[in-house]
Amino acid sequence: MSGTLENTVKDICRSHSNDRTRMMDIVREVQARFKCVSSEAMDVIAAAVGTHRVEVESVVSFYTYLSEKPKGKVVIRLCNDIIDKMHGVERVAQAFSDALGIKFGETTPDGTISLEYTPCIGLCDQAPAALINDVPVTDLHRSIARQIVADLKKHMDPKRLVHRLGDGNNAHELVQSMVVNNIRTEGPMVLSPVNRGEAIKQALAISPVEVIRAVKTARLRGRGGAGFPTGMKWEFTRAATGEEKYVICNADEGEPGTFKDRVILTERPDRVFAGMTIAGYAIGAKTGIVYLRGEYAYLRPYLEHVLERRRNDGLLGQNVGGKEGFNFDIVIQMGAGAYICGEETALISSCEGLRGDPKNRPPFPAQKGYLDCPTVVNNVETLCCVTKILERGPGAFNEYGSQGSAGTKLLSISGDCKLPGVYELPFGIKLSEVLKQAGAEDAIAVQVGGASGAMVAPNEFERTICFDDLATGGAIMVFGPERNVLEVADYFLDFFIEESCGYCTPCRVGNVLLKERLDRILAGHGEPADLDYLQDLGETIKTTSRCGLGQTSPNPVLTTLKNFRSAYEALVKERDDGLQPSFDLSEAVGDAEQIAGHKSVHAD
Amino acid sequence: MSNTITFMIDGVEIEGKPGQTIMQAADEAGIYIPRLCAFKGLSPYGACRVCTVMVNGRPQAACTQPVAPGTVVENDTERLQHLRGNIVEMMFVEGNHYCMFCEKSGNCELQAMAYRFGIAAPKYPYLFPERDVDASHPDILIDRNRCILCGRCIRASSDLDGKNVFQFVGRGKDKQIAVNAEARLADTDIDVTDQAVSSCPVGAILKKRVGYAVPIGERLYDHKPIGSDIEAARTAGS
Numbered sequence: 030m031s032g033t034l035e036n037t038v039k040d041i042c043r044s045h046s047n048d049r050t051r052m053m054d055i056v057r058e059v060q061a062r063f064k065c066v067s068s069e070a071m072d073v074i075a076a077a078v079g080t081h082r083v084e085v086e087s088v089v090s091f092y093t094y095l096s097e098k099p100k101g102k103v104v105i106r107l108c109n110d111i112i113d114k115m116h117g118v119e120r121v122a123q124a125f126s127d128a129l130g131i132k133f134g135e136t137t138p139d140g141t142i143s144l145e146y147t148p149c150i151g152l153c154d155q156a157p158a159a160l161i162n163d164v165p166v167t168d169l170h171r172s173i174a175r176q177i178v179a180d181l182k183k184h185m186d187p188k189r190l191v192h193r194l195g196d197g198n199n200a201h202e203l204v205q206s207m208v209v210n211n212i213r214t215e216g217p218m219v220l221s222p223v224n225r226g227e228a229i230k231q232a233l234a235i236s237p238v239e240v241i242r243a244v245k246t247a248r249l250r251g252r253g254g255a256g257f258p259t260g261m262k263w264e265f266t267r268a269a270t271g272e273e274k275y276v277i278c279n280a281d282e283g284e285p286g287t288f289k290d291r292v293i294l295t296e297r298p299d300r301v302f303a304g305m306t307i308a309g310y311a312i313g314a315k316t317g318i319v320y321l322r323g324e325y326a327y328l329r330p331y332l333e334h335v336l337e338r339r340r341n342d343g344l345l346g347q348n349v350g351g352k353e354g355f356n357f358d359i360v361i362q363m364g365a366g367a368y369i370c371g372e373e374t375a376l377i378s379s380c381e382g383l384r385g386d387p388k389n390r391p392p393f394p395a396q397k398g399y400l401d402c403p404t405v406v407n408n409v410e411t412l413c414c415v416t417k418i419l420e421r422g423p424g425a426f427n428e429y430g431s432q433g434s435a436g437t438k439l440l441s442i443s444g445d446c447k448l449p450g451v452y453e454l455p456f457g458i459k460l461s462e463v464l465k466q467a468g469a470e471d472a473i474a475v476q477v478g479g480a481s482g483a484m485v486a487p488n489e490f491e492r493t494i495c496f497d498d499l500a501t502g503g504a505i506m507v508f509g510p511e512r513n514v515l516e517v518a519d520y521f522l523d524f525f526i527e528e529s530c531g532y533c534t535p536c537r538v539g540n541v542l543l544k545e546r547l548d549r550i551l552a553g554h555g556e557p558a559d560l561d562y563l564q565d566l567g568e569t570i571k572t573t574s575r576c577g578l579g580q581t582s583p584n585p586v587l588t589t590l591k592n593f594r595s596a597y598e599a600l601v602k603e604r605d606d607g608l609q610p611s612f613d614l615s616e617a618v619g620d621a622e623q624i625a626g627h628k629s630v631h632a633d
Numbered sequence: 634m635s636n637t638i639t640f641m642i643d644g645v646e647i648e649g650k651p652g653q654t655i656m657q658a659a660d661e662a663g664i665y666i667p668r669l670c671a672f673k674g675l676s677p678y679g680a681c682r683v684c685t686v687m688v689n690g691r692p693q694a695a696c697t698q699p700v701a702p703g704t705v706v707e708n709d710t711e712r713l714q715h716l717r718g719n720i721v722e723m724m725f726v727e728g729n730h731y732c733m734f735c736e737k738s739g740n741c742e743l744q745a746m747a748y749r750f751g752i753a754a755p756k757y758p759y760l761f762p763e764r765d766v767d768a769s770h771p772d773i774l775i776d777r778n779r780c781i782l783c784g785r786c787i788r789a790s791s792d793l794d795g796k797n798v799f800q801f802v803g804r805g806k807d808k809q810i811a812v813n814a815e816a817r818l819a820d821t822d823i824d825v826t827d828q829a830v831s832s833c834p835v836g837a838i839l840k841k842r843v844g845y846a847v848p849i850g851e852r853l854y855d856h857k858p859i860g861s862d863i864e865a866a867r868t869a870g871s
Contacts, residue, residue, distance in 0.1 A: 066814055081797040090802040140646050143830040367804075384801070389679045389697040512868030531782070533682050533803075539721035541806055542757050562756075569719040573682045 052382030216453025254502030286504030305413025445509030536579030663867020736844030739852025
């Protein structure tokens with residue numbers, strides 16, 4: 030065993046107290062240092078933290094940013110999300126591939142640059158986009174791709190690829206990114222200017238129970254998509270017994286087409302951290318964890334800086350806000366490329382240093398969450414709403430929105446529209462009005478709620494955005510007249526196949542089978558009975574899967590079957606020769622004909 | 634009084650104990666809920682989903698869902714049996730299962746489950762994955778072609794054998810069972826008498842040199858369908 034590797038890995042483990050639950054930090058650091066977590070490194074880590082080697086391998090093999098085989102010094106991760114495809118990512122991909130002389134999934138022979146595809150990186154409004162190590166590059170086209178490769182070959186420094194800076198804090202010295210915010214509507218809640226310290230002051234002036242009551246009175250529901258009442262979640266966690274309690278902010282925004290949390294974290298991080306602090310006060314927690322998706326690593330230095338500033342201002346640390354005995358601090362836990370970690374129990378597994386497998390429920394996180402302690406997991410946007418509720422009172426919050434869906438919602442709009450970006454709009458707004466604002470009036474289909482959401486047809490554009498009608502975690506993907514909705518559904522299946530953790534049978538196998546049949550239909554080999562097959566298979570996956578991923582993964586197929594049935598019907602047909610449409614007689618006898626040296630006599 | 638939780642399964646009143654799962658209470662009452670990843674003595678896992686039941690109208694895994702007073706559980710309904718059958722078929726096409734020459738035939742829980750559900754051949758297309766065989770160990774064979782990823786060997790090794798021979802690696806369709814060594818089972822501390830070996834419901838972990846020992850007609854599921862032992866308790870009692 031090489032001594033350097035052993036000593037360096039041991040040092041990394043020691044810097045994380047040889048704590049097995051810090052596995053994500055350990056393997057991320059080893060990966061960054063050696064461009065892989067090798068078999069040797071796994072042995073060293075297992076010995077240092079007191080676990081089994083196969084447990085380390087299990088974690089490393091789960092996350093796409095970690096690898097057992099060495100990657101290049103620079104990894105180019107080109108986003109091939111559906112929106113990027115619509116914006117010509119294939120041409121960009123070809124340019125990267127040609128300039129580097131390698132295919133996707135490969136590393137240059139000198140071991141310097143790796144080229145990969147990645148699902149949504151939260152930049153759909155400036156697609157095509159890529160991450161070069163941690164550095165986002167946006168609005169790509171062929172010549173930029175070629176220039177990036179030429180520059181990298183010269184200096185191998187992704188940071189030097191940033192020739193222009195984005196707006197707002199994207200230009201901050203700790204961010205220095207070309208990403209732009211594209212804030213189109215700055216609403217009265219989440220994106221309104223921050224009055225630092227005010228919400229915490231208001232919260233600490235009343236009791237934790239009164240804080241929870243305020244959140245309940247405001248009728249705040251979780252913004253991640255599921256819409257669970259936030260106050261109730263806090264109440265359960267407060268009531269649960271446990272020596273320690275935790276607040277986790279879910280900043281693993283991974284739903285394709287969603288990027289509003291990126292904008293919040295860039296422009297209003299104080300509001301998020303204040304919300305976490307208030308949650309900590311309400312439930313009796315001392316520690317908050319921000320689970321930040323690996324794709325947003327470029328924001329980490331800035332977020333750490335904001336946390337430090339809050340500590341200096343007495344808004345984090347001992348006796349927060351001058352409140353004797355209220356101690357609360359926040360740490361950032363990085364993810365490593367796994368959509369499933371947006372599911373709250375999978376996120377907790379990941380924070381604990383495990384594979385991002387969802388956990389069995391019950392027990393729910395409110396009873397047994399992070400390290401088996403009562404835990405609240407809230408979305409970035411939900412925590413911003415909390416801050417506003419405490420600042421202005423519940424009445425000022427729920428005067429916006431509808432009865433079942435109080436307040437505003439941040440929408441990430443992308444695709445075939447003139448004004449892609451982030452919109453803060455009141456709940457209850459009609460989809461048609463949203464499309465009008467975004468300049469997308471000629472849409473033929475809109476995917477509301479991202480890959481796991483619903484594909485909505487024009488005859489339903491008068492429906493409203495709210496928990497009781499069109500629920501969404503924030504993604505609105507617009508498809509114009511030249512798009513094929515079945516191809517979109519097919520792409521989403523690719524995504525779910527890639528991102529399924531594989532724990533339960535229906536999600537692991539079912540989505541592969543859905544795609545097989547949809548591909549067959551798209552290739553013109555489908556038959557009418559295939560539509561019932563897709564329906565039955567989709568319902569099986571939806572009903573029997575273990576977590577939200579599998580329970581929603583068939584939605585693109587099921588909602589297109591319902592709302593765009595004619596698109597399917599146009600492709601499936603009975604054959605008049607009585608054979609199955611999927612059977613190609615010429616292809617079936619092709620090999621035999623070649624061997625025999627003459628054509629068979631079958632009629633066609 | 635407080636030690637009994639009363640609830641309904643398919644219209645029959647069942648008495649469970651606090652902390653029990655629906656499956657455990659049903660077993661005691663002689664009601665069989667089909668399952669593959671659940672195994673007596675191992676912690677509930679909830680992976681195969683064959684034990685899906687409706688609890689107050691919502692789908693839940695009976696192996697992980699605790700009993701609760703007054704709940705209405707549906708188990709033996711046409712709809713649920715159809716969904717469960719679909720899941721069993723998925724397992725058949727996901728791996729490479731050749732019952733006709735598998736040593737486990739007749740004693741295999743997956744095969745027995747298919748017979749119980751009346752599945753002659755899956756409606757789904759075979760995926761024919763490329764999977765490998767590890768014959769490095771002198772007494773034990775791993776054939777990943779026949780693995781259904783139920784995780785029983787993982788739990789048995791850690792919870793019953795006090796070792797950690799197995800764990801999953803990879804994710805999604807590439808997920809597979811790995812051993813606690815660089816590559817080979819021979820390099821682990823597994824023993825042929827470990828419960829991790831005998832817990833495998835299919836022919837993925839096999840003891841060498843004992844295949845086909847039991848003649849056809851005398852194998853575990855040759856005469857009675859899987860689950861009969863549990864149902865026998867009810868027949869006897871009623």
